[in-house]
Amino acid sequence: MSDLSEYKFTFAGGVHPPENKAITEDCAICQGPVSKQLLIPLSQHIGAICEPKVKKGDIVKAGDVIGDCEAFVTAAIHSPINGVVKDISLGSHPVLGRVKSIRIEVDQENNQPRQPSVEFERAVDVSRYTPEQICEAVKKAGIVGMGGAGFPTRVKIEPNPRLPKKTLIINACECEPYITCDYRIMLEWTNQVIAGIQLAQKSSGCGEVFIGVEDNKPEAIRALREALEETEGADDYKVVALKTKYPQGGERQLIKAVTGKYVPTGSIPPMVGVVVLNVATAAAIAEAVVCGRPLTHRVVTVTGEAIAKPGNYYVPIGTSINDLIEFCGGVTEKSAKVLSGGPMMGIAIADLDTPITKTSGAVTILTKEDIGKAKYKKRQTPCIRCGRCLEACPENLNPTKIAHAVKYNRFDISESYYISACVECGCCSYVCPANIEITGHIKTGKIHLARQKKQMPQ
Amino acid sequence: MLKDLRVSCSPHIGQRYSTRQVMADVIIALAPAFLFAVYYFRQYALILVSTCVLTCVLTEWICNLICKKQDSLGDLSAVVTGIILAFSVPPSLPWWSAVIGSVFAVAIGKMVFGGLGANIFNPAMVGRAFLTASFGMLMTTWTVPATIDTAAAMPAVSVASQNVDARTQATPLAWSKEVIKHKADVKIVNGQIREMFFGEVGGCLGETSALALIIGGIYLLIRKTISFHIPLAVLLSAGAFAAIAYFINPEANMLPLAHILSGGLLICAFFIATDPVTAPLTRRGMWLFGIGIGTITMLIRVVGEYPGGVMYSVLLMNAFTPLIDRLFKRVPAGGKPHV
Numbered sequence: 199m200s201d202l203s204e205y206k207f208t209f210a211g212g213v214h215p216p217e218n219k220a221i222t223e224d225c226a227i228c229q230g231p232v233s234k235q236l237l238i239p240l241s242q243h244i245g246a247i248c249e250p251k252v253k254k255g256d257i258v259k260a261g262d263v264i265g266d267c268e269a270f271v272t273a274a275i276h277s278p279i280n281g282v283v284k285d286i287s288l289g290s291h292p293v294l295g296r297v298k299s300i301r302i303e304v305d306q307e308n309n310q311p312r313q314p315s316v317e318f319e320r321a322v323d324v325s326r327y328t329p330e331q332i333c334e335a336v337k338k339a340g341i342v343g344m345g346g347a348g349f350p351t352r353v354k355i356e357p358n359p360r361l362p363k364k365t366l367i368i369n370a371c372e373c374e375p376y377i378t379c380d381y382r383i384m385l386e387w388t389n390q391v392i393a394g395i396q397l398a399q400k401s402s403g404c405g406e407v408f409i410g411v412e413d414n415k416p417e418a419i420r421a422l423r424e425a426l427e428e429t430e431g432a433d434d435y436k437v438v439a440l441k442t443k444y445p446q447g448g449e450r451q452l453i454k455a456v457t458g459k460y461v462p463t464g465s466i467p468p469m470v471g472v473v474v475l476n477v478a479t480a481a482a483i484a485e486a487v488v489c490g491r492p493l494t495h496r497v498v499t500v501t502g503e504a505i506a507k508p509g510n511y512y513v514p515i516g517t518s519i520n521d522l523i524e525f526c527g528g529v530t531e532k533s534a535k536v537l538s539g540g541p542m543m544g545i546a547i548a549d550l551d552t553p554i555t556k557t558s559g560a561v562t563i564l565t566k567e568d569i570g571k572a573k574y575k576k577r578q579t580p581c582i583r584c585g586r587c588l589e590a591c592p593e594n595l596n597p598t599k600i601a602h603a604v605k606y607n608r609f610d611i612s613e614s615y616y617i618s619a620c621v622e623c624g625c626c627s628y629v630c631p632a633n634i635e636i637t638g639h640i641k642t643g644k645i646h647l648a649r650q651k652k653q654m655p656q
Numbered sequence: 657m658l659k660d661l662r663v664s665c666s667p668h669i670g671q672r673y674s675t676r677q678v679m680a681d682v683i684i685a686l687a688p689a690f691l692f693a694v695y696y697f698r699q700y701a702l703i704l705v706s707t708c709v710l711t712c713v714l715t716e717w718i719c720n721l722i723c724k725k726q727d728s729l730g731d732l733s734a735v736v737t738g739i740i741l742a743f744s745v746p747p748s749l750p751w752w753s754a755v756i757g758s759v760f761a762v763a764i765g766k767m768v769f770g771g772l773g774a775n776i777f778n779p780a781m782v783g784r785a786f787l788t789a790s791f792g793m794l795m796t797t798w799t800v801p802a803t804i805d806t807a808a809a810m811p812a813v814s815v816a817s818q819n820v821d822a823r824t825q826a827t828p829l830a831w832s833k834e835v836i837k838h839k840a841d842v843k844i845v846n847g848q849i850r851e852m853f854f855g856e857v858g859g860c861l862g863e864t865s866a867l868a869l870i871i872g873g874i875y876l877l878i879r880k881t882i883s884f885h886i887p888l889a890v891l892l893s894a895g896a897f898a899a900i901a902y903f904i905n906p907e908a909n910m911l912p913l914a915h916i917l918s919g920g921l922l923i924c925a926f927f928i929a930t931d932p933v934t935a936p937l938t939r940r941g942m943w944l945f946g947i948g949i950g951t952i953t954m955l956i957r958v959v960g961e962y963p964g965g966v967m968y969s970v971l972l973m974n975a976f977t978p979l980i981d982r983l984f985k986r987v988p989a990g991g992k993p994h995v
Contacts, residue, residue: 210989215669375669450990463990535662546663564668573670574662579731580773582675584932585883594989596937599981619988624667631675632773638665 207410207455208441211592213625215375215444215542217414222378222501225509227386229311230498231525232304236516237289238264238275239299242555243342244349245271250300256283260312261492264300273350273556274340278312278494278514280305290552292538292545299553302516314512315489318390321429322488324397329357332401332487339486340556341493345369345380345447345476346539348557351483354473355402364471366404367456368395368480370411370418371440371447374540377560379497380477382510384411384418387481388425392432394480397487402473407435408456414442444542445623449474451592463619478559498554500526502563504533513554519561520550532565534574541568542624572633579632587626587636593619597626601636604643609650612643620644675772678932679732681881685872686739686927692855692865693743696801700747704861707751709738711758719767733772737761740780740927743862744920744967745787747799757787777974778934781967788967798827798858827859828852828910828918829957845910845918852917859919866917873926882930885939889946890925890953891916897954909958920966921953928966934974940984941977948973 241247248265252258258277265275281302289299327335337352357363368391372380384391399407411419419437426432440446440455453472454460461467467474475483478496485491494515501508506527513522519536523529537544538558554561566574587597596615603611617640626636648654693701716734720727741761745754761783769775788795828845851857855865863869876882898912915921920928929935929949936945949969956965 213671215671454989460990462993463988464993465990534660535664535668537668539666541669542667544666544668546661546666546668548661548663569662569668570670570672572674573664573668576664579675579728580771582678582733582773582932583935583937584678585937588937588986592989594986596986598937615985616988616993619990619993622666628667628669629671629673631671631673631678633670633674635665637667641665 207438208443208446209451209454209592211590211594211625212443212445212451213590213628214442215628217442218376218501219378219381219414221376221503222499222508222510223381225378225382227314227382227497227510227512230511230513231517231521232306232309232311233514233517233521234306235284235304236278236281236302236514237299237518237551237553238277238302238516239289239291239294239297239553239555240265240275241291241294241297242275242348242515242557243273244347245269245273247298248272248275250286250298252283252300254283254286257281258283258302260309261494271350271353273342273352274338274492276340276492276494277302278516280308290549292547292552292555292558312495312512312514314387315390315485315491317488318387318393318484321389321425322393322484323430324393324400325431327397327400327487329401329403332397332483335487335490336401336483339482339492341479341482341486342556343476344478344482344496344557344559346543346557346559347449348555351475351479354468354475355398355483357401357403358468361468362471363402363404363468363473364406365457365473366395366399366402366407367452367472367474368407368409368477369447369449369452369474370409370422370477371452372415373412373442373444373447374542374544374560375444376501376562377499377540378501379499379510379559381415381418383477383481383497384415385421388421389429390481390484391477392422392425392429393488394482394484395435395475396429396432397483398473398475398480404473409435409437410440410446410452410456411437412442412446413439444625445592445621448592448621448623450621463616493556496554496556496559498522498558499560501560502529502533502565503568504529504563504565506530515556516553518551518553519547522554522561523550523563529563532567533563534566534569535564537562537564542628543622578634581632581634584631586629586631590625590629592623592625593621595619597636597640598634600643601626601634601639604639604646607646609643609647612640613647617643617647675731675733678881679736681876681879682736682927683732683739685875685881686736686743686862688868688871689743689862689865689923690739692868693747693861696855696864697747697799697861700799701861703751704745704747704749704754705739705742707754708742708758709735711755712738712741712762715759715762716767719763720771723767725771728771731772734762737766737779737783739862740923741783743923744780744784744860744928746795746797747861748797749787749794753787753791753794756790757783760786773933775933776977777971778928778931781928781970781974784967785971801856801858801864828857828914846914849911849914849917852914857918863920863923866922869922869926873922876926876930882926883939883942885942886930886935886946887925889943890921890929890950893947893950894921894954895950897951897958901954901958915954915957919957924949924953924966924970928970929973934977936977936980936984938981938984938986941980944980944984945973945977948976
C-alpha cells in the first residue's frame with residue numbers, strides 16, 4: 199500500500215539464529231487443555247503486585263476479578279473459568295521465581311471452554327467508542343503487554359498531556375525463533391488485531407501508525423494489508439516489512455527500524471512520543487472494548503522437536519506447563535530444557551507446575567542437539583577478545599568488558615561501560631565462540647547494582 | 657521422561673562456532689604460505705614448522721600440568737603460535753634455537769599471564785624478540801629460496817656472506833638499509849617486485865610470498881575470522897609513510913609497493929596484528945592500533961638502523977592496547993545517558 203514496502207528497515211547489530219518456525223507456523227489456533235486446577239500468580243505485569251480479592255473457599259465465575267490493586271501502574275487479574283478458590287499461597291512463576299498465587303479448582307461440569315471472539319468476522323466500527331471508554335475497558339480487562347515485558351497497556355495508551363504521543367508502532371516482528379503465536383493471530387484474527395490498533399490509536403491520540411512485520415512472514419504482511427484496505431479509517435496505516443533479524447522485535451530496535459531514531463539511553467518510548475504494542479495486545483484490546491471480555495486467555499505456541507503435537511493453543515491463564523505438555527502428547531526422551539518463551543530470551547523452567555501467564559507466548563522444549571554440546575555441558579573457554587559480541591550488540595555496547603567487570607565484582611567498571619543500557623537480548627552470548635554466559639553476567643551485575651542502590655531487597 | 661531438565665540463563669542456543677574453529681581458520685589460512693615455504697625452502701620449512709609447533713604444544717601442556725590448570729590444548733592456539741613463530745624466523749635457524757624461542761613464546765609470552773586470552777603481548781612476537789636478542793647472528797642470516805640457482809638476483813651485501821656461505825643473501829629490506837649506508841642502488845630492490853610477490857627472495861620462512869599471505873588473508877576476511885580494519889590500517893598507513901619517504905628521496909627509499917610486499921608487513925597485517933587477544937576491541941581502536949603498527953614499522957625501516965620493524969611495532973602497540981580500549985569506548989546506540 200506504500201512504496202515503503204520495498205525498503206528493508208532494520209537496526210545495526212543483531213544475529214540471525216535458525217528460525218525453526220516451520221514446526222508450528224501452519225498449525226491453526228485451537229483449544230488448549232482443560233486443567234483440573236489453575237494457578238494464577240498475582241503478579242503478571244510490571245508494577246505493583248495485586249492483592250487477592252477472594253478468600254479460600256470462594257466460588258468464582260469466569261471473568262470475576264480475583265486480584266487488584268489501587269496503584270497506577272498495575273493490572274487487574276481475573277478468573278478465566280468457573281471454579282472454587284482452593285488456596286492462596288506462594289506458587290512458581292516463570293519470571294519471578296515464587297509469587298503469591300491463587301489456586302482455583304476448576305468446576306469440571308460447569309465450564310464451556312472460551313471461544314475466540316466471533317464479533318470480528320468483518321471489520322468493526324470503532325467510531326462509537328470514546329477514548330475514555332477505551333481506557334476504562336482496557337483497565338478493567340487487566341491488559342498488559344503480551345510480548346513479554348508485561349507493562350500495563352492502559353498506562354501506555356492513556357492520553358498524557360505532558361507527553362503527547364505521536365506514533366503508534368505495532369510490534370508484529372516475532373523475531374524470537376520457534377514462536378508463531380503472533381503470526382497465527384495476524385492470519386486468523388486479522389480484523390480483531392486491526393480493530394485493536396484503531397482503538398489504541400484513538401485512545402492514545404497517535405497521528406501515525408506503523409505495523410512492523412519481519413519479512414519472513416509475507417503471508418501475514420499480505421493478510422494485514424488486505425484487511426487494512428477494507429477497513430474504514432485504517433487505510434493510512436503502514437505495514438512495514440522489516441529485515442528478519444533478532445532482536446528486530448525488541449522495542450528499542452523496532453523503533454529504530456521504523457522511525458530511524460534510537461530512543462535515548464535511559465529513556466522510555468513515551469518520552470519521544472512513541473507507543474509500541476504487541477499484536478496479541480492489540481487483539482486483547484479489541485476483545486476487551488468490543489466484547490467486554492477481560493484478558494484471561496491467550497495463544498501459546500507449544501513447540502520443539504521433542505514434542506509430539508506442537509501447535510498454537512488458546513489456553514486459560516494459569517494452566518500449568520505440565521498440563522500443556524501432556525495435552526500436546528508429551529515429550530520424547532531427548533528433551534533437555536523446557537522454556538517459558540523462546541530460546542533467546544525465554545526462561546528455563548525448573549518446576550513444570552509453573553503456570554502460563556499473560557506474558558508467556560510460548561513453551562519451547564529443546565533437545566540436547568538444539569542446545570549444542572558446549573552449551574549443554576556449560577563448557578566455557580577464556581575470552582579471546584574476538585569482538586563478536588561487540589558486533590552483535592544491538593545497543594552498541596561492549597558486552598565482554600561489562601561481563602568481565604561483573605565477574606570480578608567491579609560493578610563500577612561495568613557501569614562505566616553502560617551496563618544499564620543492556621536490553622538483555624542475548625545476542626552476545628549467542629555469538630560467543632568461548633561460550634561465555636555474557637548475558638548472564640550482565641543480568642547478575644544489574645541485580646547487584648540495584649541492591650547497592652537499595653532499589654531491590656537483598 | 658522429564659527428569660533430567662537443565663536450567664540456565666538465556667539464551668539457550670548458540671552459534672556453532674568455537675574458539676577452536678577460530679584458530680583452525682587461522683591455521684587453514686596459513687596453509688598457502690606454508691606450501692610456498694616448503695616449495696622455496698624445502699626441508700628447512702618442514703623442520704622449523706614442526707619443531708616450533710611441537711614445542712609450543714608441549715610447553716603449553718607442561719605449563720598447564722605445573723599450574724594444575726585444565727588442559728587447554730584443544731583451542732589450538734599453541735599451534736597457531738608455533739606456526740607464526742616458525743614463519744617469522746630465518747629458514748636456516750637451527751632447530752635448537754627454534755625450540756628455545758617456542759618455549760619462551762608460550763611459557764613467558766602466554767602462560768605466565770594465565771594462558772590464552774590473558775596475554776598482553778603476541779606470544780609469537782615475544783618468542784621472536786627473545787631469539788633476536790639472544791641469537792642476533794642466526795636471526796639475520798638469510799637463505800636463498802631453493803628455486804633460485806645463484807644469488808645473482810640480489811647481490812650479496814657483505815663480504816662475509818659472500819665468502820662463508822654462497823647460499824645466503826640479503827633480503828630486500830636489508831638491501832635497502834645498505835642503500836642508505838653505502839649509497840648502493842635502490843633500483844635493484846625496486847626491480848624485484850615480481851619476485852617479492854611470489855616469494856623468490858630471501859627472508860623469513862613464511863613471509864616471503866606476498867601472494868600466499870594475501871590468499872590466506874582473504875580467506876580470513878571471508879570467514880569473518882578477522883575484520884578488515886586492522887589489515888587495512890596497517891597497509892594504508894605503511895603505504896602512505898613509504899610514499900612520503902619515496903617522494904622526498906627516491907634515491908634512498910624503496911617504492912611503497914616494494915615496502916608493502918617485503919619483509920613481515922603482510923603476515924603482520926593479516927595474521928599477527930589481527931591476533932584478537934592483543935588487539936583493541938572497538939573499531940576506532942583497531943584503526944589507531946593498525947595505523948600505529950604501520951607507522952612504527954615504517955619509522956624503523958626508513959629511519960631506524962634495523963631492517964625489519966614489524967616485530968617491535970607489534971609489541972609496542974600491544975602494550976598500548978588497554979589504553980586504546982579505554983580511549984575509544986563504545987557509545988550506546990541511544991547516546992550517553994544523562995546522569
